[in-house]
Amino acid sequence: xxxxxxxxxxxxxxxxxxxxxxxxxxxxxxxxxxxxxxxxxxxxxxxxxxxxxxxxxxxxxxxxxxxxxxxxxxxxxxxxxxxxxxxxxxxxxxxxxxxxxxxxxxxxxxxxxxxxxxxxxxxxxxxxxxxxxxxxxxxxxxxxxxxxxxxxxxxxxxxxxxxxxxxxxxxxxxxxxxxxxxxxxxxxxxxxxxxxxxxxxxxxxxxxxxxxxxxxxxxxxxxxxxxxxxxxxxxxxxxxxxxxxxxxxxxxxxxxxxxxxxxxxxxxxxxxxx
Amino acid sequence: xxxxxxxxxxxxxxxxxxxxxxxxxxxxxxxxxxxxxxxxxxxxxxxxxxxxxxxxxxxxxxxxxxxxxxxxxxxxxxxxxxxxxxxxxxxxxxxxxxxxxxxxxxxxxxxxxxxxxxxxxxxxxxxxxxxxxxxxxxxxxxxxxxxxxxxxxxxxxxxxxxxxxxxxxxxxxxxxxxxxxxxxxxxxxxxxxxxxxxxxxxxxxxxxxxxxxxxxxxxxxxxxxxxxxxxxxxxxxxxxxxxxxxxxxxxxxxxxxxxxxxxxxxxxxxxxxxxxxxxxxxxxxxxxxxxxxxxxxxxxxxxxxxxxxxxxxxxxxxxxxxxxxxxxxxxxxxxxxxxxxxxxxxxxxxxxxxxxxxxxxx
Numbered sequence: 001x002x003x004x005x006x007x008x009x010x011x012x013x014x015x016x017x018x019x020x021x022x023x024x025x026x027x028x029x030x031x032x033x034x035x036x037x038x039x040x041x042x043x044x045x046x047x048x049x050x051x052x053x054x055x056x057x058x059x060x061x062x063x064x065x066x067x068x069x070x071x072x073x074x075x076x077x078x079x080x081x082x083x084x085x086x087x088x089x090x091x092x093x094x095x096x097x098x099x100x101x102x103x104x105x106x107x108x109x110x111x112x113x114x115x116x117x118x119x120x121x122x123x124x125x126x127x128x129x130x131x132x133x134x135x136x137x138x139x140x141x142x143x144x145x146x147x148x149x150x151x152x153x154x155x156x157x158x159x160x161x162x163x164x165x166x167x168x169x170x171x172x173x174x175x176x177x178x179x180x181x182x183x184x185x186x187x188x189x190x191x192x193x194x195x196x197x198x199x200x201x202x203x204x205x206x207x208x209x210x211x212x213x214x215x216x217x218x219x220x221x222x223x224x225x226x227x228x229x230x231x232x233x234x235x236x237x238x239x240x241x242x243x244x245x246x247x248x249x250x251x252x253x254x255x256x257x258x259x260x261x262x263x264x265x266x267x268x269x270x271x272x273x274x
Numbered sequence: 275x276x277x278x279x280x281x282x283x284x285x286x287x288x289x290x291x292x293x294x295x296x297x298x299x300x301x302x303x304x305x306x307x308x309x310x311x312x313x314x315x316x317x318x319x320x321x322x323x324x325x326x327x328x329x330x331x332x333x334x335x336x337x338x339x340x341x342x343x344x345x346x347x348x349x350x351x352x353x354x355x356x357x358x359x360x361x362x363x364x365x366x367x368x369x370x371x372x373x374x375x376x377x378x379x380x381x382x383x384x385x386x387x388x389x390x391x392x393x394x395x396x397x398x399x400x401x402x403x404x405x406x407x408x409x410x411x412x413x414x415x416x417x418x419x420x421x422x423x424x425x426x427x428x429x430x431x432x433x434x435x436x437x438x439x440x441x442x443x444x445x446x447x448x449x450x451x452x453x454x455x456x457x458x459x460x461x462x463x464x465x466x467x468x469x470x471x472x473x474x475x476x477x478x479x480x481x482x483x484x485x486x487x488x489x490x491x492x493x494x495x496x497x498x499x500x501x502x503x504x505x506x507x508x509x510x511x512x513x514x515x516x517x518x519x520x521x522x523x524x525x526x527x528x529x530x531x532x533x534x535x536x537x538x539x540x541x542x543x544x545x546x547x548x549x550x551x552x553x554x555x556x557x558x559x560x561x562x563x564x565x566x567x568x569x570x571x572x573x574x575x576x577x578x579x580x581x582x583x584x585x586x587x588x589x590x591x592x593x594x595x596x597x598x599x600x601x602x603x604x605x606x607x608x609x610x611x612x613x614x615x616x617x618x619x620x621x622x623x624x625x626x627x628x629x630x631x632x633x634x635x636x
Contacts, residue, residue, distance in 0.1 A: 271592070
């Protein structure tokens, strides 16, 4: 019987600092070639002696490597942040279901546009989708991003925004509080709904701190988004990644196995989901 | 089968190097939960009461003289023999992981029907788990009941109950509180075989009067299961959980005593030699505050300050009930409770599962 807890060694091949305490790590498997995952899925990263934790890969699709963007917040991530190019970690997965484009083509056939609403690190699980827009969404799909961060220095992947814009993606940014040198929007990510024109005929993909969802959902309702057109990526504690250990259970669903991306329609009546 | 023949089976297994586990009387010296759960002990703020003398507990048995065959439930179930309270998944040296295999040939002698029902769930939950499956394969399960009509609480079993539980051999007959007493029981035990493994052992010992029972899948009272599932899923009553949240002290004893509870956590433990250690899988309890903790900035000052999703006692006790009576039925089509009532028996604040479920049904 195959051991589902066994991880595969992957080497760090590049480290790119992103923001305070946040680094983008590029990995390559020691034994295998290409790494297949759908945007929004998760993997379990482990370092012997420091434990395991789930992360969402965020690199460009169809590469010989994969990327994880990780904030230093605990024992495992602290160790990872101390690692250098050439060091090895363990990876198992991918697990769960990502953004709906990854497992059905409905999104493209329905010809819906896409509004991405993210806060803080929430942009991470969407970067693969953004970098592979044509592949996943088709050339004609319009993509708009509402992105809120604490300060201008907290915006992730900000040296890529020009390239994304050239690609036809609209990016609207906002920061929590006024700050010298910042001439754009100020306020929580929900303020963008009042200040910016929302792309028409769209689905919405949400990812951010748990507190964000309730307020963004309210805004989406005022813009007449149907519950079936809203997708949220949920955060929960995970241990096994296989839908067994119960830590990530939300109602009758498991965040690791059935999510982390859920259609809002599917979870709106579950006590404690949002 | 006679009592003397039961003894023959016991001795045969012993000779064949099976480690035999079964119910034995508690002397009153053993400290409660120390044997079954150092982890629970670590969570207890105060010294624990000694184990109640006279009750039964599952122990490794050296001779049949220690064995008690009775409908009485042992104070804790046998789940730790299949999913140990803490087990090593891997040993590591640098980045090299080596899968740990510490399974032994284990024979369970005289397991009651309610506890046997728990296998139905564990076999589904751990269907793809190599550690559980190895232990299961290396086990011999001998069930026991004084009768196949009523359980220890006087409730009726489902019809043809033996077709709906897993066992290798099943013994039906008078209770036995000592081997001496057992010997007096001549021709009083009815024997069933539930697997080829069980059949072979019986035949090897020259016993042919057994009845073969084919496992026919778990039996479910669909009406009752769906009623509870529907109430919990579609008619959430916060008041019930708020009230229970005020009483429950989150000791986690019910999760230890429950034969179906199986939540676990995975952690790394460094060894004494640099770059070595183990990755462990240990029981967890959804009543503990860290169960749903995630990384991120603290939400308040004090000890209980990590962000989490089950933030109140009420939410945590609801999580436990929801798992057993809604999530497991949704996932596996059976109920996550075998009706052993151990959770009530060990509860220090007298939370009675029967009363809670009655409230949910209202």
